[in-house]
Amino acid sequence: MLSHDFIRLALVAGTPIALASGAIGYFVVLRSQVFAGDTLSHVAFTGALAAAAAGVDLRFGLFGATIVVALLLAALGDRASVGDDVAIGTTLAWVLGLGAFFLDLFNRSSHGGNGIIAARTLFGSIFSLSSGQAYVGAVIGVLLVLVLALIARPLLFATIDPRVAAARGLPVAALGTGCLVLVGVDAALTTQVVGALLMLGLIALPAGAAHRLTANAYLALGLSSVFAVASLWLGLVLAYEVPSVPPSSAIIGVAAAIYLCSFAAAAWPATPSSRQSVAESGL
Amino acid sequence: MSLFAYPFMVQALEAGTIVAVMAAVTGWFVVLRRQTFAGHALSVMSFPGASAAALAGLPLPLGYFTACVVAAAAISAGSRTQDRRNFAQESAVIGTVQVVGFALGFLFLSLYGGVLEDLESLLFGSFLGITATQVVVLLGIAVATLAFFAVAGRPLLFASIDDLVARAEGVPVRLLEVAFLLVLGLAVAATAQITGVLLVFALLVAPAAAAQRFTTRIGPGIALSVVIALAVTWSGLALSYYTDYSVGFFVTSFAFAIYLVARVSSALAPRLAPAPA
Numbered sequence: 345m346l347s348h349d350f351i352r353l354a355l356v357a358g359t360p361i362a363l364a365s366g367a368i369g370y371f372v373v374l375r376s377q378v379f380a381g382d383t384l385s386h387v388a389f390t391g392a393l394a395a396a397a398a399g400v401d402l403r404f405g406l407f408g409a410t411i412v413v414a415l416l417l418a419a420l421g422d423r424a425s426v427g428d429d430v431a432i433g434t435t436l437a438w439v440l441g442l443g444a445f446f447l448d449l450f451n452r453s454s455h456g457g458n459g460i461i462a463a464r465t466l467f468g469s470i471f472s473l474s475s476g477q478a479y480v481g482a483v484i485g486v487l488l489v490l491v492l493a494l495i496a497r498p499l500l501f502a503t504i505d506p507r508v509a510a511a512r513g514l515p516v517a518a519l520g521t522g523c524l525v526l527v528g529v530d531a532a533l534t535t536q537v538v539g540a541l542l543m544l545g546l547i548a549l550p551a552g553a554a555h556r557l558t559a560n561a562y563l564a565l566g567l568s569s570v571f572a573v574a575s576l577w578l579g580l581v582l583a584y585e586v587p588s589v590p591p592s593s594a595i596i597g598v599a600a601a602i603y604l605c606s607f608a609a610a611a612w613p614a615t616p617s618s619r620q621s622v623a624e625s626g627l
Numbered sequence: 628m629s630l631f632a633y634p635f636m637v638q639a640l641e642a643g644t645i646v647a648v649m650a651a652v653t654g655w656f657v658v659l660r661r662q663t664f665a666g667h668a669l670s671v672m673s674f675p676g677a678s679a680a681a682l683a684g685l686p687l688p689l690g691y692f693t694a695c696v697v698a699a700a701a702i703s704a705g706s707r708t709q710d711r712r713n714f715a716q717e718s719a720v721i722g723t724v725q726v727v728g729f730a731l732g733f734l735f736l737s738l739y740g741g742v743l744e745d746l747e748s749l750l751f752g753s754f755l756g757i758t759a760t761q762v763v764v765l766l767g768i769a770v771a772t773l774a775f776f777a778v779a780g781r782p783l784l785f786a787s788i789d790d791l792v793a794r795a796e797g798v799p800v801r802l803l804e805v806a807f808l809l810v811l812g813l814a815v816a817a818t819a820q821i822t823g824v825l826l827v828f829a830l831l832v833a834p835a836a837a838a839q840r841f842t843t844r845i846g847p848g849i850a851l852s853v854v855i856a857l858a859v860t861w862s863g864l865a866l867s868y869y870t871d872y873s874v875g876f877f878v879t880s881f882a883f884a885i886y887l888v889a890r891v892s893s894a895l896a897p898r899l900a901p902a903p904a
Contacts, residue, residue, distance in 0.1 A: 378722040379664040430836045433663035434886045437828030441879025444826070448872050542733070545726035552719040590737045596730035603723055 345584050354470045354591070357478035358576045360485025361533050362546060366572025367492050368530050369551030370565050371523055375503050379429055380417050380524065382544050383436040384531040387413045389540035390443035391532070397450040403480075406532035413439070414528030418521035470537045470580070470591050477536060484533055488526060499523060500561050538592040546572055549599035553606035575599035630865055638757045639821075642765050643860040646821050647830055649769040651856035652776055653814040654835035655849050656807065660787045663832050664718060665702055668725035669812045670827035672698040673819040675732035682739045688764065691819065695812035698724050703805045761820065768817045775810050783807060784845065821860070826875040830856050833882035837889035855885055 345351055372381045391409025392402050417432065473481070502509040502516045510516045527547070534543040550571030554564040579595030586594075631637055657666050672694040680690025705720035776783075786793040786800045794800045818827045834855035838848045863878035 373719055376718050378718040379667075382664075382667070382722060382725070429661055429663040430658055430832060431890075433667060433828050433832045434836055434883055436667070437826055437833060438879045438883035440826055441829065441876045441883075444823070444873045444879075445876035448876070541729040542726060544722055545730065548719060548722040548726065552723060555719070588738055590733055593730045593734040593737070596726055597734075600723065600727045600730070 345581070349475075350471050350473070351580065351584065353473045353475055353478040354580055355577075357473055357481035357485070358470060358537055358580070359573055360482045360489065361530075361537050362572040362576040363569050364485045364488040364492065364530055365534055365543075365546040366550045366554075366569035367489060367496075367565055368523075368526055369547035369549075369572070370554060370561075370568040371499060371503060372527060372547055373551040373555050374500075374561075375520075375523070377524070377527070378544070378548050379432055381527050381531070381547050383417065383432050383439070384410050384414060384524075384528050385535065385540045385543035385547075386436055386443070387439050387528075388531050388535040388543070390439050390446065392535065392540075393443050393446035393450060397446045403532070406535060407529065410528035410532045411525055414524040415521065418524045469539075470595075471583070473536070481533055481536060484529070488530060488533070492526065495519065495522065496562075496565065504561075538595055542592045542596050545596035545599050546575070549596070549603045550575060553603045556606040556610045571599070571602050575602060630868060635757065636864075636868060638759060638762050639864055640861070641762050642757045643821055643864050644857065645762070645765045645769045646818050647856035647860040648853050649772050649814050650818045650827075650830040651834050651838075651852040652849055653772060653811060654831040654856075655838065655852045656776070656780075656783065656787065657811065657831060658835040658839055659784075660807070662808075662811070663828070664721050665808065666811060666815060666831050667828060668702065668721045668728070669695050669698055669808075670815045670819050670831075671725050672728050672812070673816050675728045675735060676816070678732045678735035678739060682735045688761070688816075688820070691816040692813060694728070695816040696809055698728060699808040699812035700805070703808045757820070765817050765820070768813055772810055772814050775806070779803060779806065821874070823875045826879050829875070829879040829882040830860065833879075833886045834859065837886045840886075840889035840893040855882075859885065 369381075372378060387409050388406050391405035391407075393405070394409065395402050395405025398405075413435075416435075498509070498514050499519050499522075501512075502514055502519045506516050530547070531540075531543055534546055538546060551564075551568040553571055554568035557567060558564050575595050575598040578598045580591060582594040582598065583589050583591035589597075630640070654666075657663060673691040676690035676692070676694030677687045678690075679694070680687045683690075701724050702717075702721055705724075782793070782798045783803050785796070786798055786803050790800060815827050815831065818830055821830075835852045837855055838852035841851060842848050859878055859881045862881055863874050866872075866877045867874035
C-alpha cells in the first residue's frame with residue numbers, strides 16, 4: 345500500500361494535520377467551544393467556494409475566511425461558548441447561506457464545476473492531494489503543533505482558571521483569541537484532508553475520548569493527538585482495503601469507535617474521582 | 628410572471644408557511660433552552676437519513692424522520708451527568724452525533740453509487756420538488772408539534788427557566804427534556820425540506836433570537852418570532868423564484884439581517900428591551 349504515491353502523500357500531509365487537530369481539539373473540548381469549531385469548519389466551505397467562484401487559489405479562501413471568522417467569534421464573547429450559541433448559530437446559518445450562493449455562482453460560471461469543488465470541500469479527498477498541497481499542508485501542520493506546544497502551558501492555565509490566570513498577569517483574552525485563530529487555521533487545513541463537514545470529527549472525537557480517560561491535562565493532550573493520528577492511519581488502511589468506503593468516512597469511523605471505547609472504559613469503575621475533578625475544575 | 632402561476636410554487640408557499648410557523652415556535656424554546664447546537668446536529672441528521680433511505684430504496688422522508696429521532700434520543704441520553712445538564716459534556720456529545728451522522732451519510736452516499744441526484748438541494752434547500760402529499764405530511768407534523776407545545780409548553784417553560792425549582796414542584800423535567808428533543812428532531816427534519824439540511828437555523832434560531840431581543844414576554848415573543856419567520860420565508864421564496872438563486876441564500880441572509888437589527892437595537896436601548904439570553 346505504501347508503494348502508491350497518493351497513499352504516501354496522504355500520510356505526509358495527514359499525519360501532522362491529525363497531530364495538530366488532536367492537540368488543539370483538547371483545548372476546544374476543555375473550553376467547550378465545539379460549536380465554534382464546527383462553525384469554523386463550515387466557514388472553510390464558504391471560503392473555498394468563494395475562492396472558486398472568484399477563480400483564485402482555494403487556499404486563499406480557506407485560510408482567509410476561517411481566520412477572519414475566528415477573530416469575529418473571539419470578539420463576540422471572551423469565551424464563545426454555550427452562552428453565545430445563538431449568535432454563533434445565526435452566524436453559522438448565514439455563512440452557509442453564502443456558501444450556497446457561491447455554489448450557485450460557481451456552477452453558473454465558465455469553470456463549469458458541477459459542484460465537484462463543493463463535494464471536495466464538504467467531504468475532502470485525501471487520496472487526491474497534489475504533492476504541493478501535501479507538503480504545504482504538512483509544513484503548516486507542523487508549525488501549528490509547534491505554536492501549540494509553545495503556548496500550551498499558559499493556555500491551559502487560562503482555560504482552567506481564567507480569573508486566577510488573569511490575576512497572575514496572563515493575557516487571558518489574547519490567549520483565547522489565539523486559540524480560536526489556531527482552530528481556524530486548523531479547520532482550513534483539515535478541510536483539505538477530511539472535508540469541512542467532517543473536520544469536527546478529528547477535533548472533537550479524539551479529544552473527547554482523551555478528556556474522558558484522564559484528568560491529567562498533558563497526558564490527555566498527548567492521548568488526544570495519538571488518537572487523532574491513529575484514526576487517520578487506520579482510516580486510510582481501511583479505505584485502501586475496502587475501496588467502496590470513502591477515506592473521510594473511514595477516518596471518522598475509527599475516531600468514533602475510539603470515542604465509544606472511551607465511554608466504556610470510563611464507565612469501568614477505576615478512577616471516577618479523578619474524572620470528576622477535572623470536569624469540575626476545568627468546566 | 629405571477630408568483631402563483633405554477634402549482635409547484637403554490638405548494639412551496641404552503642409548505643414554507645407551515646414550516647415557518649412550526650420552526651418559529653419550536654425555535655423560541657430552543658433559544659430559551661440554549662440548545663442551538665443540538666438543533667444544528669439534529670438538522671444534519673436528515674442527510675444520513677436521506678442517503679440511507681436512498682440506499683435501502685425507501686422513501687426519503689422516512690429516512691429523515693427516523694434519523695432525527697434516533698439522534699435526539701442519543702443526544703439526550705449522552706449529555707447528562709448525575710441528572711443535571713452538563714454543558715461541556717453536552718457540546719462534545721452533540722458534536723460527536725453530528726460528525727458521525729455526516730460520516731455515515733457520506734458512506735451511504737458512496738455505497739449508493741456516486742452522487743445522489745439532488746445532494747445540493749438536500750443540503751441547501753430547494754422549493755422545486757415539493758409535492759401536494761408532502762404539504763399534507765408537513766401540515767400533520769406541524770399540528771402535532773404545536774399540540775405538544777399547547778399541552779407541555781407551560782411546564783417546559785418552567786423547567787427551562789428554573790430546572791431545580793420545577794423539579795421540586797414535581798414537574799417531570801427529564802421527561803420533558805427528552806420529549807422536547809424528539810419534537811425538535813421532527814420539526815427540524817420537516818424544516819430541512821424547505822431550507823436544506825445546512826440552513827435550518829435560518830428559520831429555527833434567527834427569528835426566535837431576534838424576537839427574544841425585542842421582548843422578554845412569552846406570548847408576544849412567540850408571535851413575533853412567527854411573524855419574522857413568515858416574512859423571511861415568503862420574501863426568500865419570492866426572490867428565489869424571480870432571480871433563480873438558491874432559496875437558502877435569501878432566507879439565511881434576511882434572517883441574519885433581522886437578527887443583526889435586533890441586536891443593534893437592543894444594544895442601543897438596553898432599558899427598553901432587556902436581553903434575556
